[in-house]
Amino acid sequence: xxxxxxxxxxxxxxxxxxxxxxxxxxxxxxxxxxxxxxxxxxxxxxxxxxxxxxxxxxxxxxxxxxxxxxxxxxxxxxxxxxxxxxxxxxxxxxxxxxxxxxxxxxxxxxxxxxxxxxxxxxxxxxxxxxxxxxxxxxxxxxxxxxxxxxxxxxxxxxxxxxxxxxxxxxxxxxxxxxxxxxxxxxxxxxxxxxxxxxxxxxxxxxxxxxxxxxxxxxxxxxxxxxxxxxxxxxxxxxxxxxxxxxxxxxxxxxxxxxxxxxxxxxxxxxxxxxxxxxxxxxxxxxxxxxxxxxxxxxxxxxxxxxxxxxxxxxxxxxxxxxxxxxxxxxxxxxxxxxxxxxxxxxxxxxxxxxxxxxxx
Amino acid sequence: xxxxxxxxxxxxxxxxxxxxxxxxxxxxxxxxxxxxxxxxxxxxxxxxxxxxxxxxxxxxxxxxxxxxxxxxxxxxxxxxxxxx
Numbered sequence: 029x030x031x032x033x034x035x036x037x038x039x040x041x042x043x044x045x046x047x048x049x050x051x052x053x054x055x056x057x058x059x060x061x062x063x064x065x066x067x068x069x070x071x072x073x074x075x076x077x078x079x080x081x082x083x084x085x086x087x088x089x090x091x092x093x094x095x096x097x098x099x100x101x102x103x104x105x106x107x108x109x110x111x112x113x114x115x116x117x118x119x120x121x122x123x124x125x126x127x128x129x130x131x132x133x134x135x136x137x138x139x140x141x142x143x144x145x146x147x148x149x150x151x152x153x154x155x156x157x158x159x160x161x162x163x164x165x166x167x168x169x170x171x172x173x174x175x176x177x178x179x180x181x182x183x184x185x186x187x188x189x190x191x192x193x194x195x196x197x198x199x200x201x202x203x204x205x206x207x208x209x210x211x212x213x214x215x216x217x218x219x220x221x222x223x224x225x226x227x228x229x230x231x232x233x234x235x236x237x238x239x240x241x242x243x244x245x246x247x248x249x250x251x252x253x254x255x256x257x258x259x260x261x262x263x264x265x266x267x268x269x270x271x272x273x274x275x276x277x278x279x280x281x282x283x284x285x286x287x288x289x290x291x292x293x294x295x296x297x298x299x300x301x302x303x304x305x306x307x308x309x310x311x312x313x314x315x316x317x318x319x320x321x322x323x324x325x326x327x328x329x330x331x332x333x334x335x336x337x338x339x340x341x342x343x344x345x346x347x348x349x350x351x352x353x354x355x356x357x358x359x360x361x362x363x364x365x366x367x368x369x370x371x372x373x374x375x376x377x378x379x380x381x382x383x384x385x386x387x388x
Numbered sequence: 389x390x391x392x393x394x395x396x397x398x399x400x401x402x403x404x405x406x407x408x409x410x411x412x413x414x415x416x417x418x419x420x421x422x423x424x425x426x427x428x429x430x431x432x433x434x435x436x437x438x439x440x441x442x443x444x445x446x447x448x449x450x451x452x453x454x455x456x457x458x459x460x461x462x463x464x465x466x467x468x469x470x471x472x
Binding site: 065068082192328365 | 411412413414416419422423425426427428429432433434435436437438439440441442443444445446447448449450451452453454455456457458459460461462463464465466467468469470471472
């Protein structure tokens with residue numbers, strides 16, 4: 029399927045919910061064509077640049093059905109007159125202004141650095157070393173279809189893969205991490221707004237498993253992040269980042285009310301806790317004042333099931349490892365401009381001040 | 389003096405975030421291995437091998453220039469490229 033899409037289509041990924049409240053030429057095109065899902069379920073369509081809807085993708089979790097539906101779309105495309113499909117034949121009008129309420133999701137503020145973030149559940153081998161998870165790491169309800177929670181025994185494969193999110197570092201925060209006269213051994217704090225962003229939005233056991241934020245009230249006081257200059261003699265300055273976080277959410281509301289299936293099969297405590305250590309390496313060009321490296325990991329134990337309302341990703345045992353990797357994107361492609369989860373305040377509202385920590 | 393030290397010590401203790409059992413620092417020599425382990429492995433997230441565009445306008449322009457149909461995949465929030 030991947031090869032087919034790459035070779036035969038122009039692939040476009042969109043947040044379908046934009047059609048619920050925004051208006052500009054792009055959103056109106058989607059709305060008029062009725063080719064997007066405006067809610068939590070996904071949808072795929074084959075469409076034309078000129079605005080024709082050809083075939084709906086059948087999103088069945090077997091590669092053959094979906095591929096066959098895309099191939100039907102290609103047949104429908106081939107049946108169109110040349111005036112609809114010949115290279116250069118269709119004139120696409122100018123885009124015009126983006127709805128200001130969604131502009132920040134289209135492009136971040138000038139000078140923003142983009143960091144790719146991956147959250148992955150991990151296990152430990154007999155020697156105590158980290159490893160990828162295996163099916164037996166997950167509670168029986170997620171492994172055994174006979175218990176009625178999952179349709180297949182392979183469901184745990186979904187939870188063993190990383191979830192990906194993005195994080196933005198503002199121009200001011202980046203500058204604050206690049207001292208003008210660095211000295212080897214010099215230490216200073218990571219900017220408070222960046223700390224809070226990391227603690228509140230990026231160290232989340234539920235990332236990829238739930239729409240909710242696990243620690244929405246976390247502040248800069250939830251941990252400490254410190255930078256140490258490791259090398260300052262050349263044109264490149266290198267820094268090490270050390271820190272920790274202590275994040276918790278008592279989820280008291282679950283004491284009174286839980287989904288019956290979740291209550292029946294969950295084996296975890298109700299309060300959610302994540303207490304990782306963080307280690308990272310940064311580098312910057314001293315002359316150009318450009319950050320060239322921001323690689324960081326968080327690693328620690330999670331207590332409590334990752335999602336409050338269901339069993340997604342729930343592990344066997346009281347404490348289970350979660351690793352989060354952060355990597356600076358030095359040459360962003362279009363897909364790297366995906367807005368961070370934390371920018372979305374309650375679904376499709378884009379709240380930049382909240383995300384950047386400017387609004388208290 | 390002792391009572392002052394006790395008070396200061398307790399203030400410091402309560403000011404710090406509580407840690408159930410202090411997690412161990414990540415050994416620097418493990419960083420590269422762990423960094424790679426957490427990130428997608430070969431064969432994972434193959435969906436992201438596709439060169440997705442995120443602008444309807446850019447996709448329409450490219451489709452018109454190259455004479456190709458558009459495969460538009462919509463989800464909620466960051467989906468399908470990221471998390472919900």
